[in-house]
Amino acid sequence: xxxxxxxxxxxxxxxxxxxxxxxxxxxxxxxxxxxxxxxxxxxxxxxxxxxxxxxxxxxxxxxxxxxxxxxxxxxxxxxxxxxxxxxxxxxxxxxxxxxxxxxxxxxxxxxxxxxxxxxxxxxxxxxxxxxxxxxxxxxxxxxxxxxxxxxxxxxxxxxxxxxxxxxxxxxxxxxxxxxxxxxxxxxxxxxxxxxxxxxxxxxxxxxxxxxxxxxxxxxxxxxxxxxxxxxxxxxxxxxxxxxxxxxxxxxxxxxxxxxxxxxxxxxxxxxxxxxxxxxxxxxxxxxxxxxxxxxxxxxxxxxxxxxxxxxxxxxxxxxxxxxxxxxxxxxxxxxxxxxxxxxxxxxxxxxxxxxxxxxxxxxxxxxxxxxxxxxxxxxxxxxxxxxxxxxxxxxxxxxxxxxxxxxxxxxxxxxxxxxxxxxxxxxxxxxxxxxxxxxxxxxxxxxxxxxxxxxxxxxxxxxxxxxxxxxxxxxxxxxxxxxxxxxxxxxxxxxxxxxxxxxxxxxxxxxxxxxxxxxxxxx
Amino acid sequence: xxxxxxxxxxxxxxxxxxxxxxxxxxxxxxxxxxxxxxxxxxxxxxxxxxxxxxxxxxxxxxxxxxxxxxxxxxxxxxxxxxxxxxxxxxxxxxxxxxxxxxxxxxxxxxxxxxxxxxxxxxxxxxxxxxxxxxxxxxxxxxxxxxxxxxxxxxxxxxxxxxxxxxxxxxxxxxxxxxxxxxxxxxxxxxxxxxxxxxxxxxxxxxxxxxxxxxxxxxxxxxxxxxxxxxxxxxxxxxxxxxxxxxxxxxxxxxxxxxxxxxxxxxxxxxxxxxxxxxxxxxxxxxxxxxxxxxxxxxxxxxxxxxxxxx
Numbered sequence: 072x073x074x075x076x077x078x079x080x081x082x083x084x085x086x087x088x089x090x091x092x093x094x095x096x097x098x099x100x101x102x103x104x105x106x107x108x109x110x111x112x113x114x115x116x117x118x119x120x121x122x123x124x125x126x127x128x129x130x131x132x133x134x135x136x137x138x139x140x141x142x143x144x145x146x147x148x149x150x151x152x153x154x155x156x157x158x159x160x161x162x163x164x165x166x167x168x169x170x171x172x173x174x175x176x177x178x179x180x181x182x183x184x185x186x187x188x189x190x191x192x193x194x195x196x197x198x199x200x201x202x203x204x205x206x207x208x209x210x211x212x213x214x215x216x217x218x219x220x221x222x223x224x225x226x227x228x229x230x231x232x233x234x235x236x237x238x239x240x241x242x243x244x245x246x247x248x249x250x251x252x253x254x255x256x257x258x259x260x261x262x263x264x265x266x267x268x269x270x271x272x273x274x275x276x277x278x279x280x281x282x283x284x285x286x287x288x289x290x291x292x293x294x295x296x297x298x299x300x301x302x303x304x305x306x307x308x309x310x311x312x313x314x315x316x317x318x319x320x321x322x323x324x325x326x327x328x329x330x331x332x333x334x335x336x337x338x339x340x341x342x343x344x345x346x347x348x349x350x351x352x353x354x355x356x357x358x359x360x361x362x363x364x365x366x367x368x369x370x371x372x373x374x375x376x377x378x379x380x381x382x383x384x385x386x387x388x389x390x391x392x393x394x395x396x397x398x399x400x401x402x403x404x405x406x407x408x409x410x411x412x413x414x415x416x417x418x419x420x421x422x423x424x425x426x427x428x429x430x431x432x433x434x435x436x437x438x439x440x441x442x443x444x445x446x447x448x449x450x451x452x453x454x455x456x457x458x459x460x461x462x463x464x465x466x467x468x469x470x471x472x473x474x475x476x477x478x479x480x481x482x483x484x485x486x487x488x489x490x491x492x493x494x495x496x497x498x499x500x501x502x503x504x505x506x507x508x509x510x511x512x513x514x515x516x517x518x519x520x521x522x523x524x525x526x527x528x529x530x531x532x533x534x535x536x537x538x539x540x541x542x543x544x545x546x547x548x549x550x551x552x553x554x555x556x557x558x559x560x561x562x563x564x565x566x567x568x569x570x571x572x573x574x575x576x577x578x579x580x581x582x583x584x585x586x587x588x589x590x591x592x593x594x
Numbered sequence: 595x596x597x598x599x600x601x602x603x604x605x606x607x608x609x610x611x612x613x614x615x616x617x618x619x620x621x622x623x624x625x626x627x628x629x630x631x632x633x634x635x636x637x638x639x640x641x642x643x644x645x646x647x648x649x650x651x652x653x654x655x656x657x658x659x660x661x662x663x664x665x666x667x668x669x670x671x672x673x674x675x676x677x678x679x680x681x682x683x684x685x686x687x688x689x690x691x692x693x694x695x696x697x698x699x700x701x702x703x704x705x706x707x708x709x710x711x712x713x714x715x716x717x718x719x720x721x722x723x724x725x726x727x728x729x730x731x732x733x734x735x736x737x738x739x740x741x742x743x744x745x746x747x748x749x750x751x752x753x754x755x756x757x758x759x760x761x762x763x764x765x766x767x768x769x770x771x772x773x774x775x776x777x778x779x780x781x782x783x784x785x786x787x788x789x790x791x792x793x794x795x796x797x798x799x800x801x802x803x804x805x806x807x808x809x810x811x812x813x814x815x816x817x818x819x820x821x822x823x824x825x826x827x828x829x830x831x832x833x834x835x836x837x838x839x840x841x842x843x844x845x846x847x848x849x850x851x852x853x854x855x856x857x858x859x860x861x862x863x864x865x866x867x868x869x870x871x872x873x874x875x876x877x878x879x880x881x882x883x884x885x886x887x888x889x890x891x892x893x894x895x896x897x898x899x900x901x902x903x904x
Contacts, residue, residue, distance in 0.1 A: 293746060
């Protein structure tokens with residue numbers, strides 16, 4: 072019996088050894104040659120790869136496989152991409168002159184037909200605010216194409232920088248194989264695990280120094296960081312803000328930050344129904360905005376990885392017009408006076424009361440966007456006698472449901488500015504012309520709508536910036552329907568082998584092609 | 595044989611209940627899959643018209659009973675549907691991920707048995723003595739440490755400091771060691787505890803006293819008389835634990851970026867990818883039923899008296 076038991080034990084040991092040494096079930100996940108292969112650890116795989124709407128290798132992780140007609144510079148300006156130049160021809164029509172000598176990864180030349188095919192594909196997915204429809208794009212000749220959105224849209228050029236509008240080879244299926252014109256081409260993609268792209272030697276622009284890029288998806292931020300420390304990857308994206316300073320002190324690791332590209336905003340519900348009617352009163356909205364110490368928020372919650380900003384977008388996108396915005400300074404006395412003036416008196420427990428109603432608000436947020444901001448506001452606003460409850464939703468769909476229901480007083484969001492359209496957020500989130508129904512909670516008055524309309528109709532970028540700034544001024548400084556809390560930076564970390572990396576404020580436009588890798592880590 | 599058939603038949607209502615649960619759970623989750631998919635494409639909040647149009651195309655506007663019946667009929671025909679996010683079949687995804695999770699779970703379960711059973715027997719044989727005390731401390735620690743703490747500790751030691759093993763990923767033998775070890779620590783601790791208590795139950799009984807009186811050695815008493823009882827107890831526990839591991843170990847798979855079912859389920863829930871959620875919940879439920887059934891049948895085979903008690 073004893074011999075039998077020992078035999079069983081040994082047999083089981085054998086099975087374990089076989090299992091541990093089992094041949095790879097799905098192949099090796101680390102590229103063999105690593106000298107000129109940049110290994111990047113990034114967040115969870117969020118690619119949508121359905122047939123008509125695939126954004127594989129393009130968005131949100133841009134692997135530089137595909138390009139748009141125009142591109143977004145790190146200071147939020149539009150620069151030529153696959154289009155060398157463009158002009159407005161009147162009647163809501165834009166004409167693009169394509170770059171010559173550009174070829175797709177399969178060797179076919181870039182022609183106007185490819186632009187038509189790609190834009191019709193985008194139109195079929197019916198997303199975005201560019202108003203492109205099938206038939207909006209007309210081929211003029213092999214290298215000229217006209218685009219006429221279905222509704223007047225003078226901001227089209229600034230919107231086309233988004234990777235959604237990347238040009239892919241006619242007839243190709245980007246959900247299966249991405250055939251585009253970028254400096255890299257897709258070699259292998261394994262859902263949830265990695266995407267491997269290699270240099271495309273037929274690229275029309277400067278040849279990348281790297282042979283390949285290998286992006287690995289790490290859903291867990293701590294593991295991602297440990298992978299960098301273990302030398303398993305050369306670079307990581309999205310370093311958690313609370314860990315960035317600690318990582319900065321680690322030998323052989325360099326931490327880099329983007330310019331401001333993400334904004335932390337509070338939208339106040341002006342048109343809610345009871346009990347969410349507190350912010351219908353402008354005095355209460357202003358008091359709320361004045362009761363928050365933004366610098367303390369940035370230091371304590373966001374670990375100093377941001378800046379107080381006065382607008383709804385990174386200041387760079389508004390150009391010189393950004394100076395027209397003031398934003399809110401902390402002024403507790405003024406806040407208290409405003410509330411007193413509105414009839415809200417301090418109650419027994421320190422929370423203000425008016426006609427038996429407590430000054431209590433619900434702040435709706437998404438856990439990954441708030442990072443404790445809600446709790447910070449809770450503590451801060453207690454100082455002016457306002458009670459804050461935080462409704463932290465675990466994910467985007469749950470947040471959307473709550474937002475649509477209107478059962479909130481404030482909505483905390485942290486959008487990224489991924490195109491060069493300065494009026495993008497005011498038009499989408501606050502305007503009566505928005506095609507999104509949640510804007511109904513935040514609608515403003517006629518002057519705001521007029522400013523948005525002028526910004527959308529402006530023929531020049533500087534005019535659009537001026538009117539966008541005016542719309543923001545009305546929404547923020549005048550009306551306090553929007554309370555900007557901070558502009559935030561995305562944080563990257565890399566080993567000392569990596570050089571030439573320029574962090575882009577819009578991750579969707581991040582360029583990897585200038586990066587070089589040293590043979591061995593520099594001291 | 596009749597009893598086995600009866601057990602199998604009695605599992606059918608459970609399986610049907612699982613299909614209802616799998617379908618209802620995903621449908622009741624707040625959020626609109628069409629809105630999520632559209633927003634994932636551009637990062638912009640989609641228009642209401644676009645959401646409504648996609649909902650129609652996805653068949654989400656049909657009443658619940660119609661959608662459930664359609665899904666159930668398709669599943670009965672082996673069609674698990676198409677993922678909303680990838681547009682490809684759910685069945686290949688399930689196969690691929692289930693294989694990875696099974697590899698991880700089986701490795702962890704075997705390692706836990708190899709470590710836990712001998713340690714449990716030693717602890718029982720040396721009750722209240724040095725080895726037993728140390729093992730009990732080990733069991734307490736092993737069962738109380740959260741998986742993510744163990745995971746990070748193992749990564750720091752074996753990947754960052756020693757650089758012996760990869761931090762995360764899947765597909766090679768080296769990748770399985772750390773996640774399997776993380777699972778093994780908790781699992782082995784439970785095995786030690788159950789083996790020890792199962793064996794001790796019998797060591798105090800008349801059967802073992804009689805065996806000792808007949809001159810049987812302590813080792814023989816433990817292995818021949820006490821261990822079979824402990825094994826039965828362990829088998830009942832192992833069935834449930836192993837089945838739940840087959841359904842995916844979310845925390846461990848996430849920490850180690852292991853491409854298994856747990857990670858796939860989390861992603862599908864965030865995306866409201868109903869067909870994937872339904873398939874994964876259904877698989878996990880079926881795994882639980884099948885493994886428990888197998889455990890029950892093994893117990894019957896080992897101890898026919900269970901039949902009489904049943």
